Amino acid sequence: MGQFGKVTKAVIPAAGLGTRFLPATKATPKEMLPVVDKPAIQYVVEEAVAANIHDILLITSRNKGSLEDHFARGPELEQRLADRGETQKLASVSNLVDLANFHYVRQYEPKGLGDAVLTAREHVGEAPFIVMLGDDLIDEATPVLGEMLNVHEEFGGSVLLLMEVPEDSIHLYGCAAVEPTHNPHVVRVTDLIEKPEQGTAPSNYAVIGRYVLSPEIFNVLEDQQPGRGGEIQLTDALATLINRPVESGGGVHAIIFKGKRYDTGDKLSYIKSVIEIALQRDDLGPALKTWLRTLALEES
Numbered sequence: 001m002g003q004f005g006k007v008t009k010a011v012i013p014a015a016g017l018g019t020r021f022l023p024a025t026k027a028t029p030k031e032m033l034p035v036v037d038k039p040a041i042q043y044v045v046e047e048a049v050a051a052n053i054h055d056i057l058l059i060t061s062r063n064k065g066s067l068e069d070h071f072a073r074g075p076e077l078e079q080r081l082a083d084r085g086e087t088q089k090l091a092s093v094s095n096l097v098d099l100a101n102f103h104y105v106r107q108y109e110p111k112g113l114g115d116a117v118l119t120a121r122e123h124v125g126e127a128p129f130i131v132m133l134g135d136d137l138i139d140e141a142t143p144v145l146g147e148m149l150n151v152h153e154e155f156g157g158s159v160l161l162l163m164e165v166p167e168d169s170i171h172l173y174g175c176a177a178v179e180p181t182h183n184p185h186v187v188r189v190t191d192l193i194e195k196p197e198q199g200t201a202p203s204n205y206a207v208i209g210r211y212v213l214s215p216e217i218f219n220v221l222e223d224q225q226p227g228r229g230g231e232i233q234l235t236d237a238l239a240t241l242i243n244r245p246v247e248s249g250g251g252v253h254a255i256i257f258k259g260k261r262y263d264t265g266d267k268l269s270y271i272k273s274v275i276e277i278a279l280q281r282d283d284l285g286p287a288l289k290t291w292l293r294t295l296a297l298e299e300s
Contacts, residue, residue, distance in 0.1 A: 007149055007212060008055055009123070010048040010130040013116040014041060015061035015107040020266050029064050031134045033270070036278050039070060040264050042096070043137045049099055051145035053130060056100045057123050059107050059116045071102050112231025117213070118221040126215045128152060131234075133209025135265035137273065142259025145210065151186050152212045157251030158238060159212040160189060162205040163261065171198045173206035174235040176254060189242060189252040194228045194235040205254075207235065208261060216241060216249025 018030030025033070031041040045056055060067055074093060081090040103123055107116045117131055130145065138144060144161060151159045162176055177191035191202055211234075220237040227233040244250020262273035275292075278284045 005127050007128050007130060007152065008053065009057065009127070010053045010055070010132055011057045011059065011117060011120040011124065012041070012044055012048075012132050012134060013059040013107075013113060014064060014067060014134055015059050015110065015116055017061075017110065021270075027063065029067055031064075032066050032070065033264070035137065035262075035264065035270075035274055036281070036284070040137065041067060041134055042070070044132050044134050045071070045099055047138055047140070047143070047145060048130065048132060050140070050143060051130075051149065053145070054100045055103070057103045057105060057120055059119055060104055061107055061110070068102075068104060071096050071099065073097050110231075112226070112229070112233055114221050114224055114232035114234040114237050117234055118218060118232070121218045124215065124218075128212060128214055131209075131211040131213055135263060136209035137262040137264060137277075138210070139260035139262070142257075144255065144257055144259060147185075147255055148210065148212050151183075151253055151255060154183070155181075155186065155251065155253045156214070156246040157249065157253065158214050158217065158241060160238070160252060160254040161208050161210040161257050162187075162254045163208050163257045164204055165206045167201070167204050168198075170201040170204050170206060171195055173208075174233075175201045175203060176205045176207060177202035178205060178254060181253065185255065187254050187256065189238075189254050192235050192239040192242065192252070194233045205256070208257065213238075214241065214249040214251075216244070219249075 014029065014031045016030060018025035021030055021033065032039040035043060048056060058067060078090060078094050081093070105119050105123065107119050148159045148161060160176065165173065172195065175193045175196050176189050178187035179190055181188050193202065217237055220240045221232065224232050224237050227236045238252055241250045242252050262276060263269040264273050278288050
């Protein structure tokens with residue numbers, strides 16, 4: 001175990017109402033919307049497991065029962081698939097329960113991401129942990145969680161994942177000011193602003209949905225006042241930790257992500273992500289590419 005504690009748990013907030021996708025999300029959690037043939041939440045869980053994180057806590061709310069059902073046994077379905085000899089489909093559903101040790105806790109009021117993370121306190125305890133947001137899917141060809149865990153082992157504190165975005169888009173994200181460290185792949189975060197006003201951002205480095213957090217974040221969130229949008233913002237709590245000593249859980253570092261990220265947070269981005277992921281698959285990509293070319297010619 002490293003001097004800053006071993007990371008063994010991931011927290012996935014999934015309590016949002018998904019209002020951008022209504023009416024599709026009236027009775028179906030946004031996290032269960034399919035990305036090709038798997039719900040978005042499954043990609044995130046599989047990413048955690050690939051980084052050797054097998055303790056998964058999902059933060060849920062009302063009408064999210066299908067999340068639990070997805071990662072639980074389905075005896076009737078499994079038996080029917082077995083009787084039909086559909087072994088590949090059987091494996092795709094029966095293996096879900098064995099992906100990880102799943103736990104669930106409810107966020108009873110939509111008070112923001114910071115409040116959702118705070119509900120994980122009892123489960124996480126006094127150890128560092130990962131937070132993964134379901135709107136961001138990271139291409140498995142460019143995994144980054146392992147690298148973030150290595151940064152935490154070297155520097156301690158909390159570790160963010162940053163990505164350069166166009167200057168006219170940075171106001172849609174949490175934004176970080178940074179400075180270099182002795183490690184050319186790691187920067188120190190010197191300031192964090194949640195959705196800065198246009199023209200005021202200190203950089204075009206956006207915080208995207210992967211975090212390695214010091215347990216000290218819970219003490220900060222406990223007293224955190226509502227920020228942007230009247231919600232408890234995780235970004236604001238992290239800003240408080242920036243100048244605290246590493247020995248007491250402070251310090252914030254980051255990796256600048258150069259890999260591929262799929263955004264499923266709004267309808268257009270979601271559609272683009274589904275198409276891009278489908279294009280990469282051997283069973284769908286060639287036919288889909290041909291169809292898209294034909295469609296483009298018909299529309300031109």
